Amino acid sequence: MKLLEYEAKEILKESGIPVPKGxxxxxxxxxxxxxxxxxxLVVVKAQVDVGGRGKAGGIQMADSATVQEVADRxxxxxIKEVPVHAVLVEERIAIExxxxxxxSIDRSSGSPxxxxxxxxxxxxxxxxxxxxxxxxxxxxxxLLTDVPGYTLRYLLNGAPKELGPVINKLYQVFRxxxxxxxxxxxxxxxxxxxxxxxxKIIIDDNALPRQGISENRDLTDRERKAEEFxxxxxxxxxxxxxxxNGAGLTMATVDxxxxxxxxxxxxxxxxxxxxxxxxxxxxxxxxxxxGVSVIIVNLLGGITRCDEVAAGIIEAGVSxxxxxxxxxxxxxxxxxxxxxxxxxxxxxxxxxxxxxxxxAR
Amino acid sequence: xxYADKSTGVIVQGATGNQGSFHIGRMNQYAESVGGCGVVAxxxxxxxxxxxxGVPVYNxxxxxxxxxxxxxxxxxxxxVAAGDSIMExxxxxxxxxxxxxxxxxxxDVMKACAYAQMRDCTVIGPNCPGLLCPGEISMGIMPSxxxxxxxxxxxxxxxxxxxxxxxxxxxxxxxxxxxxxIGGDPxxxxxxxxxxxxxxxxxxxxxxxxxGELGGxxxxxxxxxxxxxxxxxxxxxxxxxxxxxxxxxAIVSGGEGDAKSKIQRxxxxxxxxxxxxxxxxxLIKEMV
Numbered sequence: 188m189k190l191l192e193y194e195a196k197e198i199l200k201e202s203g204i205p206v207p208k209g210x211x212x213x214x215x216x217x218x219x220x221x222x223x224x225x226x227x228l229v230v231v232k233a234q235v236d237v238g239g240r241g242k243a244g245g246i247q248m249a250d251s252a253t254v255q256e257v258a259d260r261x262x263x264x265x266i267k268e269v270p271v272h273a274v275l276v277e278e279r280i281a282i283e284x285x286x287x288x289x290x291s292i293d294r295s296s297g298s299p300x301x302x303x304x305x306x307x308x309x310x311x312x313x314x315x316x317x318x319x320x321x322x323x324x325x326x327x328x329x330l331l332t333d334v335p336g337y338t339l340r341y342l343l344n345g346a347p348k349e350l351g352p353v354i355n356k357l358y359q360v361f362r363x364x365x366x367x368x369x370x371x372x373x374x375x376x377x378x379x380x381x382x383x384x385x386x387k388i389i390i391d392d393n394a395l396p397r398q399g400i401s402e403n404r405d406l407t408d409r410e411r412k413a414e415e416f417x418x419x420x421x422x423x424x425x426x427x428x429x430x431x432n433g434a435g436l437t438m439a440t441v442d443x444x445x446x447x448x449x450x451x452x453x454x455x456x457x458x459x460x461x462x463x464x465x466x467x468x469x470x471x472x473x474x475x476x477x478g479v480s481v482i483i484v485n486l487l488g489g490i491t492r493c494d495e496v497a498a499g500i501i502e503a504g505v506s507x508x509x510x511x512x513x514x515x516x517x518x519x520x521x522x523x524x525x526x527x528x529x530x531x532x533x534x535x536x537x538x539x540x541x542x543x544x545x546x547a548r
Numbered sequence: 549x550x551y552a553d554k555s556t557g558v559i560v561q562g563a564t565g566n567q568g569s570f571h572i573g574r575m576n577q578y579a580e581s582v583g584g585c586g587v588v589a590x591x592x593x594x595x596x597x598x599x600x601x602g603v604p605v606y607n608x609x610x611x612x613x614x615x616x617x618x619x620x621x622x623x624x625x626x627x628v629a630a631g632d633s634i635m636e637x638x639x640x641x642x643x644x645x646x647x648x649x650x651x652x653x654x655x656d657v658m659k660a661c662a663y664a665q666m667r668d669c670t671v672i673g674p675n676c677p678g679l680l681c682p683g684e685i686s687m688g689i690m691p692s693x694x695x696x697x698x699x700x701x702x703x704x705x706x707x708x709x710x711x712x713x714x715x716x717x718x719x720x721x722x723x724x725x726x727x728x729x730i731g732g733d734p735x736x737x738x739x740x741x742x743x744x745x746x747x748x749x750x751x752x753x754x755x756x757x758x759x760g761e762l763g764g765x766x767x768x769x770x771x772x773x774x775x776x777x778x779x780x781x782x783x784x785x786x787x788x789x790x791x792x793x794x795x796x797x798a799i800v801s802g803g804e805g806d807a808k809s810k811i812q813r814x815x816x817x818x819x820x821x822x823x824x825x826x827x828x829x830x831l832i833k834e835m836v
Contacts, residue, residue, distance in 0.1 A: 292654060292658070292735060294734050294735065294763075294765075295739075295764075295765070295769065297657070297658055297661055297662070297735040297736070298658060298662070299658070328662060329658035329659050329661070329662040330659060330662050330663060330666075365653055365654075365655050366655075367654065391653050391654050391655065393652060393654065394653035394655070396628075397628060421787075431708070432708050433706050433708030434706060434732060434761070434783075435704070435706020435707070435708060435710075435732065435759065435761055435783045436707075436708035436709045436711075437708075438761065438783040438784045438787055439712070439783045439825060441786050441787070442784070442785045442786050442824075443824055444786075445785070445786045446823065446824055451786065454787065459650070459689075459707070486708075487691070487708045487711040487712055487715070514691075514694070514711070514715060515694075516691055535716075535826075536712060536825065537824070
């Protein structure tokens with residue numbers, strides 16, 4: 188789950204990384220009184236999770252006289268389609284230099300990966316494309332609780348030494364907060380010291396409960412509902428409803444529909460060990476989607492039991508044609524049940540997908 | 549076969565849950581049918597002295613290996629406790645841990661895999677269906693009746709996609725040497741490259757099917773180094789782009805990781821890529 192800038196900055200502050208003095212203002216709050224505690228010259232930053240926020244008008248300069256007006260204007264606007272519910276009013280700092288610092292997970296080594304460059308700021312991805320050697324990369328062994336000194340020296344490559352502790356503190360934030368990403372861009376030097384001028388933290392969804400987060404804000408209502416049933420669901424814009432088990436097989440089913448000239452309406456992975464209740468919910472969910480003219484159920488039983496799946500399909504009883512392909516555990520029981528209720532059951536995935544594409548035409 | 553064979557003694561961690569007890573039974577059915585050693589004991593903290601799936605249960609891996617001849621573990625321990633269980637198995641001297649569990653926090657996986665490596669313990673998974681060497685051993689949750697013995701190795705990031713391909717291969721009369729589910733998580737123990745190394749030392753294996761997905765570039769890393777002929781399939785060509793992870797994702801991958809560009813890079817390396825699953829048996833038949 189992605190944290191907003193002000194939430195990420197609270198975490199950085201707790202860990203000892205300096206952030207500009209700031210105050211969160213929500214719509215309806217008195218921005219002027221709040222801003223008075225910050226200073227005469229301020230920056231007003233929309234708290235929305237969009238890339239390129241500054242260029243899209245989500246970051247505005249203001250002073251004590253204009254801060255209310257600037258904040259109100261942001262509250263009434265959308266930044267790249269996302270409505271603004273809160274703004275962060277921060278002191279304006281005198282930036283001397285902008286650096287980029289991030290920690291993410293390197294899939295190849297299965298370890299934390301630190302990226303650092305002295306060319307930070309809004310053009311960082313351009314730097315990555317045109318001058319990739321300017322970005323220093325270091326993998327840290329997963330069992331180390333601190334970034335070793337030689338790694339810090341390598342990363343800094345002559346940048347001010349005072350940035351070293353910031354790298355180490357961010358590494359500890361990344362570890363203790365179950366981060367998928369901890370990013371400071373820009374990390375700035377000023378006459379009064381180092382500051383994290385912007386920050387982004389993404390927390391591993393599998394670790395939300397132990398991080399004290401009870402609800403994943405990133406999910407849409409429908410996705411949350413799908414998650415409650417135990418499946419992952421992505422809406423596409425075609426006419427063929429797809430239910431599979433396992434992300435790989437479900438993706439391959441969606442891919443094959445496209446290869447054979449059909450248009451998938453969704454991706455729905457019912458997950459391992461899907462029982463009749465979950466399958467029935469899945470079939471009903473697709474049955475309720477207005478654009479869906481046919482549903483393909485493509486399941487291979489590993490943990491999943493085919494008799495349970497068959498019972499779920501029969502129980503859902505949707506109006507659209509349901510084309511079924513089942514193989515695996517308790518396959519014969521499943522087949523017998525479906526045949527009894529007149530469902531079309533085909534032997535291979537390719538036959539079933541071809542049949543569904545044909546019906547959708 | 550690779551990683552394990554008939555003579556491998558197996559313990560199951562997380563033995564007393566529904567999945568644990570159900571799959572102990574199935575793994576031992578398979579062991580009986582091939583005359584193998586199978587699952588000799590289970591481990592669930594606090595449930596020592598009970599039985600599950602017909603085998604005795606112990607409180608710790610250490611107690612289980614003291615009482616039984618076992619060198620490998622299959623793990624069904626739930627998410628937040630699973631990283632700990634991998635380290636426990638490594639500490640007790642097991643050589644191989646196959647982690648079936650999904651939804652393990654990725655930081656736990658990073659630490660557990662790094663720790664296991666220092667203890668010379670091989671980790672397969674997590675979030676995987678396990679290992680099946682037809683005629684030798686089943687360690688995990690794969691539906692064994694689809695499998696036949698033969699010359700083709702299979703390595704996969706996805707459980708059900710594996711079964712699909714094994715099913716197609718068997719129907720085409722092409723048997724498998726070993727089938728390894730390496731798991732779909734961002735951080736995993738054994739990678740495509742690691743498993744390919746094992747296959748290249750296995751006299752039974754003549755060619756390998758790599759079943760990949762969008763995300764990361766472990767497929768290329770593996771296929772590029774392979775000594776054996778390989779066929780690759782990548783799922784997810786029509787999937788919506790992965791959620792962007794700040795700038796780091798774009799900087800690290802430079803646009804790598806989506807299925808289409810991954811397929812293009814594989815093809816540019818001269819590696820055969822199947823555009824649909826049903827093409828795999830035909831492509832592999834030419835190689836064995």
